[in-house]
Amino acid sequence: MTLPKFRFTFWKAVFLVIMAAGVYATYVRFAKGLGASTNLSDQFPWGLWIGFDVMCGVMLAAGGFTLTAAVEIFNIKRWHSIMRPTILTAFMGYLLVCAALMYDLGLPWNIWHPLIMRNPHSVMFEVAYCVMLYTTVLALEFSPILFEHLGWKRALKAVRSIMIVLVILGVLLSTLHQSSLGTLYLIMPNKLHAFWYSPLLPVFFFISAIAVGLAMIIFESSMSSKYFGRELELPILRDMGRVLVVVLAIYGILRFEDLLHRGVLHLVFVPGYEQGLFLVEIFLSVLIPLALLMFPKVLNSAHGLYLVAVLTLLGFVTNRLNIAITGVENAVGARYTPKWTEVVITAMFVALGFAIFGFVARFLPIFPEEKAHLPAIRKVTGVRAEVAVPVHAGD
Amino acid sequence: MSKGILYDATMCIGCKQCEQACATENGLPYDDKIAAQDVTSAHKYTTVLTKDDKFMRKLCMNCDDPACASVCPVGALKKTALGPVTYDKHKCMGCRYCMAACPFGVPKYEWDRAVPGVRKCIMCSPRVAAGKPTACAEICPTGATKFGDRDELLKEARKRIEDNPGTYLPHIYGETEVGGTSVLLLSSLDFQKFGYRNDLTERALPLYTYQVLSRIPDFVPIFGVLLGGVYWITHRREDVAEAEGQEKDKDRHSTQDQGGAR
Numbered sequence: 125m126t127l128p129k130f131r132f133t134f135w136k137a138v139f140l141v142i143m144a145a146g147v148y149a150t151y152v153r154f155a156k157g158l159g160a161s162t163n164l165s166d167q168f169p170w171g172l173w174i175g176f177d178v179m180c181g182v183m184l185a186a187g188g189f190t191l192t193a194a195v196e197i198f199n200i201k202r203w204h205s206i207m208r209p210t211i212l213t214a215f216m217g218y219l220l221v222c223a224a225l226m227y228d229l230g231l232p233w234n235i236w237h238p239l240i241m242r243n244p245h246s247v248m249f250e251v252a253y254c255v256m257l258y259t260t261v262l263a264l265e266f267s268p269i270l271f272e273h274l275g276w277k278r279a280l281k282a283v284r285s286i287m288i289v290l291v292i293l294g295v296l297l298s299t300l301h302q303s304s305l306g307t308l309y310l311i312m313p314n315k316l317h318a319f320w321y322s323p324l325l326p327v328f329f330f331i332s333a334i335a336v337g338l339a340m341i342i343f344e345s346s347m348s349s350k351y352f353g354r355e356l357e358l359p360i361l362r363d364m365g366r367v368l369v370v371v372l373a374i375y376g377i378l379r380f381e382d383l384l385h386r387g388v389l390h391l392v393f394v395p396g397y398e399q400g401l402f403l404v405e406i407f408l409s410v411l412i413p414l415a416l417l418m419f420p421k422v423l424n425s426a427h428g429l430y431l432v433a434v435l436t437l438l439g440f441v442t443n444r445l446n447i448a449i450t451g452v453e454n455a456v457g458a459r460y461t462p463k464w465t466e467v468v469i470t471a472m473f474v475a476l477g478f479a480i481f482g483f484v485a486r487f488l489p490i491f492p493e494e495k496a497h498l499p500a501i502r503k504v505t506g507v508r509a510e511v512a513v514p515v516h517a518g519d
Numbered sequence: 520m521s522k523g524i525l526y527d528a529t530m531c532i533g534c535k536q537c538e539q540a541c542a543t544e545n546g547l548p549y550d551d552k553i554a555a556q557d558v559t560s561a562h563k564y565t566t567v568l569t570k571d572d573k574f575m576r577k578l579c580m581n582c583d584d585p586a587c588a589s590v591c592p593v594g595a596l597k598k599t600a601l602g603p604v605t606y607d608k609h610k611c612m613g614c615r616y617c618m619a620a621c622p623f624g625v626p627k628y629e630w631d632r633a634v635p636g637v638r639k640c641i642m643c644s645p646r647v648a649a650g651k652p653t654a655c656a657e658i659c660p661t662g663a664t665k666f667g668d669r670d671e672l673l674k675e676a677r678k679r680i681e682d683n684p685g686t687y688l689p690h691i692y693g694e695t696e697v698g699g700t701s702v703l704l705l706s707s708l709d710f711q712k713f714g715y716r717n718d719l720t721e722r723a724l725p726l727y728t729y730q731v732l733s734r735i736p737d738f739v740p741i742f743g744v745l746l747g748g749v750y751w752i753t754h755r756r757e758d759v760a761e762a763e764g765q766e767k768d769k770d771r772h773s774t775q776d777q778g779g780a781r
Contacts, residue, residue, distance in 0.1 A: 159630030166560065166627045169618035197746055199753035230613020230628065230635040234593075237612050241593035247728050248616045249592035250735065292746045296739060310727045311586050311620045314719050326731055456624065 139475050146472030149465040153227055161465040165458065172462040175448030176470050177224035179305055180441050181217055182255070183329075183336050187344070188214025188262060189298035190337035196291040203360055205492045206341060208269055209481075212490055213344050215262040216480050220473050222259065227469055247307045254301035261294040273488050302333040309447060317451040318388040319402045324378065331378070332409070335371045336440050338364045342433035344481075346426065351482065354491060361429050368436070369417045376410040401442065401450045409439025521583075521701065522602040522647055523669030524656060525676055528706040529686055530663035531574040533567055537655035537664055541565045541578075544643060544654035561627040564640040565655060568713050573706075575713035576664065578655070579604065579625045579640035580693055580700035582723075587617035587626055589725035596637075602669065602701040603642035611636060622697050622719055642701060669701055676705055698723030 153161040164171050191210045194200045226232040238252040264283060271280040283290075306329030309316055322328070342361050349356040383389045392399065413432045422428030453459055462470075484490065535554055542549035547562050558577075559566050565578040581604045588596040588604060595610035596617055617637060618626045629635035643653040651657070652666035659665075665672065673694060680687045692710050693700035696719045704710065711717050 155633070157631060157633045157635060158628075159632075164628075164630065166618065166630075167624065169615035169628060193746075197750045197753070199750075199757060228614075230615065231611060232613070234610075234612035237593040237610060241595075241610050243589075243592055243594040245589050245725060245729060245732065246592045246616070247732060248590060248614055250732060252592055288750060292743060292750070295746055296743055299742065300735065300738075304731075307728055307731045308616070310731060311590060311724050312622075313724070313727060314622055314716060315619075452619075 139479055142468070142471050142475045145468045146475075149468040149472070150227075152465050153469070158230060161463065163460060163463040163466065165460075167456040167458040168452075168460045170448060171460055172449075172466045172470055173224060173228040175445045176441070177473055178221055178228070179444040179448055181221040181224060181473070182302065182305060183333050183440060183444060184340055184437070185214040185217025185221070186298065186302060186333035186337035187340040188217075188265075188337070189295050189302075190334050191341060192265065192291050193295045196288065197295065203363065205357060206345060206360055208490045208492070209344055209348060209485070210341055211262065211265050212269075212481060212484055213340060215259075215266045216477060216484075218255065218259040218262055220477055221255070224469070224473050247304050247311075251301050251304045251308070254297045254304065258294060258297040258301065261290050261297065264290050265294065269488050269490065298333075299330060303327065303330040305329050312452070315452050315455040316447065317398050317454060318386065318391060319383075319398055320447045320451040322382050322386065324382050328375070328379065328382075331371060331375045332440050332443065335368060335375060335409075335436060338368045338371065339433040339436040339440075342368075342429050343437060346430040346433070348485070348491070349426075352485060352491070356426050358424075358426055361426070362423055365417055365423050365429050365432065368432070369414065372410050372414050372417075372436070376406075376414065379406070379410070398450060398454065401446050405439055405442040405446055407439070408435050409443055413439070520668045520670070521600070522642075523581075523667065523672050523701040523703060524578075524642065524653060525665045525667070525672040525703045526576050526705070527663050527665070527676075527679065528573065528575050528704065528708070530661045531567070531576070532661055532663075533569055533574045534660065535567050536658045536660065537576065538563070538565055538567060540654040540658040541640070544646070559625070559627060559640075561629045561638040564638070570708065570712055573708045575704075575706060575708075575710075575715075576655075577713070578702060579642065580623055580696075580702045581640075581642045582697055583699040583701065584697075584723035584725055586620040586622060586697070586724040589728065590616045590620045592616070599644060599648075601644075601647050603644035603647055604639075604701075605641045605644045606637055606639065608636040620724070622716070622724060669703070672703055676703055679705060695721045697721070698726075 149161065158164060162171060162173070187210045191203065191207060195203050195207055226235065229235060238249055238256075243249050265287070267283050268280055268287075271277075271283065303326035306325035306327075309321065309325055310323070313321060315321075342364050345357060345361055348354050380389075383392070392402070413436045416422045416428065416432050416435075419428075422432065449460055538554060539549050541547075541564050542553070545564060547564070553563055556563060557566055557568055565576060568575045568577060581598075581602055583598070585596070585598050585604050588594075588598050591611075592614065593610045593612060595607045596604060597607075598604050613635060615626075615628060615637075618624075618628060626637045626639045628637060643651075643655075646653060653664075656664045656666035665675075673691065676691045676694075680689055680691070686707055687705055688707060688709070690706075690710070692704035692706070692715060693702050698721065704715070706713075709717075
């Protein structure tokens with residue numbers, strides 16, 4: 125592994141500009157407070173930082189638990205080669221969520237308080253605990269990559285010996301807090317618009333997290349292949365696309381049934397602000413990706429899958445923002461548009477996500493190719509992998 | 520016995536002495552400019568609204584089962600046995616879930632401070648604990664704001680409506696809203712005209728989240744065992760397949776040996 129020469133590219137310039145603005149916005153936030161740095165108000169206590177940085181951040185990191193469950197628990201071995209980049213994405217995602225939370229909390233230095241001041245009736249308390257524990261689990265799931273690089277054989281062995289416990293714990297914690305981000309809103313039956321307020325919110329959040337996890341895997345693999353010149357693992361991405369069809373179909377049907385049984389389906393045809401954004405969300409997240417995936421041409425092409433993944437991601441980001449922002453605007457009688465500082469901080473975390481991934485991928489053995497010629501990375505041979513494959517229902 | 524406040528809008532003369540007393544009690548500034556503000560804020564916990572010749576107070580309803588206290592991850596907000604819903608800034612981490620969850624939009628934030636906290640009427644908790652009425656009830660010259668046992672106040676409110684059916688709306692606001700509140704309101708004018716919502720559920724809001732949260736202790740072991748079981752089955756299949764494969768290999772080798780070179 126040789127260090128590539130530093131070249132000043134367009135994206136590096138963009139990154140530096142965003143970082144510079146982010147540093148200044150950080151100063152404004154911590155020196156002058158939330159009032160000076162956000163458009164939040166007494167009517168609108170939660171804005172972009174909760175809606176995007178936290179809610180979407182956690183959602184976009186869902187590939188980690190989805191794939192570990194599939195590979196380690198359901199034993200689908202042929203997806204193993206994309207485990208490491210996916211776990212890296214998830215780990216980084218959670219670290220960024222925690223960092224972003226420090227900006228949004230009014231008293232960030234009290235962030236450790238839930239450790240000793242417990243209110244088990246609070247969904248936020250549960251989310252805080254799960255995110256804290258899951259970030260630790262992700263660090264441990266990621267640690268073999270580091271240990272391997274450093275040649276710490278003992279530590280590597282120790283972590284590997286408890287890996288299955290970690291994996292099960294990780295899937296459990298993820299299931300809990302991904303859905304709990306939806307449960308957060310169950311206490312606002314008179315506030316959140318009928319398009320989004322549903323007793324099934326936790327279920328929707330969980331299923332959509334899986335869909336987004338799959339889409340993120342496609343997105344991240346496509347980006348890696350473009351920027352690291354890696355060969356695209358099209359068969360695996362095609363698998364992801366196929367599973368995505370099933371997950372999106374289940375999600376779409378549930379959303380439809382939910383609207384139907386709550387008797388609010390007719391609202392879909394009433395023109396208005398909420399209707400517009402609801403339709404954008406549904407078309408981007410469910411209808412267009414499902415329609416596209418029906419074409420074998422799309423499913424069999426890297427570009428097609430990439431397009432589907434991006435649409436799905438945009439769709440579910442819209443969903444989370446609709447719940448956090450659009451859906452409550454009418455009830456509180458105020459409109460919210462983020463201030464430039466809020467946008468800059470959010471952009472900074474997104475940029476950091478890309479940069480850290482690129483950086484880590486360059487220095488640590490994230491991609492299997494570097495070791496592809498070496499025999500016995502895993503104890504498993506190809507013969508057995510074939511046998512184990514048909515286990516998964518969505519396959 | 521849980522305490523409460525009964526505010527009878529028909530007896531109110533809009534003198535705003537309750538606003539002043541509230542500011543004094545809570546160490547907040549008060550002048551003509553603040554008196555003119557018709558919204559509650561981080562520096563104004565109660566306000567008297569005017570609509571033609573009718574008045575209405577806004578203050579924290581101090582719910583019986585408050586959403587704010589239920590959602591607070593660190594228990595900074597608490598419903599006391601005496602009735603007031605109190606706030607402890609030393610515990611608060613500033614997540615503002617209380618503000619998002621409150622059905623009345625009561626908790627306010629010190630947005631312009633570098634070390635901000637939540638601000639709201641706490642029904643004069645220290646006074647109530649000392650056996651005194653709230654500052655607003657004590658100062659009220661007409662008895663429009665009355666302090667007492669919630670049950671007694673509720674009886675009295677019912678009696679007032681019964682005795683003067685033409686004067687009052689037949690609705691005690693806070694009797695059943697979100698499971699009941701310590702503050703009760705009587706009015707001759709639709710509460711909605713003053714921004715009080717008429718479509719609130721009668722169910723205590725914390726129940727909506729608790730029905731999900733309460734399942735977690737059962738969910739964790741069941742789902743954990745389920746995942747472990749799936750792991751065991753899928754890997755067991757692999758072992759079986761491997762064992763069978765070895766046997767087959769053996770068979771094949773032996774048949775090949777027997778058949779020799781064909």
